[in-house]
Amino acid sequence: MSQEFLQLIPVDEVLRLFHRFRPIERIETLPLLEAVGRVTADAVVAGESLPAFPRALMDGFAVRAADVASARETSPVFLRVAGEVAMGQVTQASLQPGECIAVATGAMVPPGADAVAMVEHTRPGPDGTVEFTRAAAAHDHLLLPGEDVAQGTQVFAAGRRVCPLDVGALSALGISRLRVRARPVVAIVSTGDELVEPSARPAPGQVRDTNGGTLHAQVQACGGIPLLLGRVPDTLDALRAAVAAARGKVDLLLLSGGSSMGTRDHTAQVLSEQAGNALLVHGIAIAPGKPTLLADLGGVPAFGLPGHPVSSFVVFHVVVSALLRRLAGELRPPLPKLRRTRLRANVVAAVGRETYVPVRLEEDGRSLRAVPTLGNSAVHSSLLQCDGLVRIPLHQEGWAQGDEVDVEVLR
């Protein structure tokens, strides 16, 4: 047992091992709106300037700022209205000194004008004039060509996930298609003689395969394409066949289950026996989830995941998802959704392991408290009732009731 513990690899080290796996090379060109949520394959450079013409930012009058520099409520300035710029139209003529031209928000500001005076600071004047009651400075309420985005600027880096914030700028620049990496295909194989289909009624001693479905949902939430390949019995031959079927056809293989020692040994053997395969990790210093395997099957990564539901969920969330994002070409993982709250009870770390404790968030007056959900890593209701995870760093004994901790919110 002590020997097994000595082999446990800290999470940080496991994450560094991922560098041997390359992002997948398949590229797709998608319409911009379908590319939301996907990872860019290349940097994107602005092929034009934004705005393409001087645009009014307010309803009002295009002016020469010098003409209204002295305007005050008590000493207004009167300018002749030389016309109006219709939305979407080009202005006919250049603005002359002593003139103003009506513009609506978004309209082109005519040549000669260097500011827009807000309509709220004007009044209709006599004889086709407008009365200006406040001074305007050059550049007021006016966006100059290229001021938003200059042509030639890199507007989007490679390896970045497109999100709703990005759609406006990219479509304003006429970038209606994006080259993105294909979504990684992830095969999920559930192992265990005791497993039956989730839709079946288990005989006594049998249980439904639940981790297959959870991993399916987790892969999808991370941007991968999950392939549920079904259940295989706990035999070397069945495992070999499953690994052979997946090898070369998928980007990542997850062997789920096999929480008993015998199964773990089978999985470790099958993942390492073939030429070109390397068993990289045989136990991670994480709790729950210690009995996790990671292998390199000739360039395709494969995990042997623990069978307990909480263990499998936590290992996917903390470890597998990071590899999946790397395979997807994502260079910077998203920030976790953290909530700083106080703990309602002590939580204790597993000795020598980075520990994750499922907690429920309960309202306590105007703040939230984190309450550990009961049960061990075999208990489904622990995940069902939790809102997130509290992490106890490696070599820390735990957190005490009342401590402020960061809950990673998962709902």
Add this chain to the structure above:
Amino acid sequence: MSQEFLQLIPVDEVLRLFHRFRPIERIETLPLLEAVGRVTADAVVAGESLPAFPRALMDGFAVRAADVASARETSPVFLRVAGEVAMGQVTQASLQPGECIAVATGAMVPPGADAVAMVEHTRPGPDGTVEFTRAAAAHDHLLLPGEDVAQGTQVFAAGRRVCPLDVGALSALGISRLRVRARPVVAIVSTGDELVEPSARPAPGQVRDTNGGTLHAQVQACGGIPLLLGRVPDTLDALRAAVAAARGKVDLLLLSGGSSMGTRDHTAQVLSEQAGNALLVHGIAIAPGKPTLLADLGGVPAFGLPGHPVSSFVVFHVVVSALLRRLAGELRPPLPKLRRTRLRANVVAAVGRETYVPVRLEEDGRSLRAVPTLGNSAVHSSLLQCDGLVRIPLHQEGWAQGDEVDVEVLR
């Protein structure tokens, strides 16, 4: 102008107006894995117990705890091995005093046994016995029937969004299909004489429609089904036709654009002129995004959204998304993804309005700093470069450089 300000409705009050709109009534029954991300229509009750039989949580031996109560490393106890329980099988016989039965993690614990001793605390003994070197207590490493979920327990509330955390427990209980509400259908109409298709090359004075695409992505990220109905000119007749086409066919109507005063007036008129329509909001105390309209079109909500890209994004995020989640039947909105960081610069509120400032998160040693992105609400690059929003509450003047603030992270 002061009159217009007096009409501005605080965000909180706008959110309370949503109570007049009912969640959509269309229900779908979906396979569990397709129901992830959807909102349950009913509560879900466990039809069976979890586990269905006593399950071993460790590899080891099923024992009567009393038999090994005195076991120590220095005074071990020897029990006769009466057999092994294979995974997925029923045990043949009940455990007799003085006996033990080998079990793997997940196997059924035989009748008569009340604990599992971990294999790590045993050694093979002589003559078909096992040597126990530690005491076991009743219930050790054993999950009793119903201990995880008792039959008849409500395991899932109505009006809750299904997430990966829930899949394991639901599938373990044999709940392979869920009744969920249909996704709300959201029509998006872009108004403005200056707008052209995002894929077109605008003539001078024209711009591409960008808010339509951003709203499409935002609706989708909120679980709705976006319908881009295209662009209409800024005329009463065109707006009337668009509203008539959407009314009764969609769950929510978004009229985007029309940031100029004239367009706002048109939109307000069209949203209120028909019998059974009511204009509920004509300006929100939010910045950016003040010129937002909300109407009730005979039970179907409709927003007139501001045309500036940052305004439109913020109003959707803060206001529209809350209504969309209500229409979807979601009873408790998800917690926002907040990051507590220090501000790198002062930010100033718009007078009398709840203000949202786009910020970039920059690493500063081991912590993050929030840097306001430059530009006003008309600038696309302000969203493109930002990672989230800082909120300045109503009636607060701003935040100062160095203040600790919560950034709502949007990437």
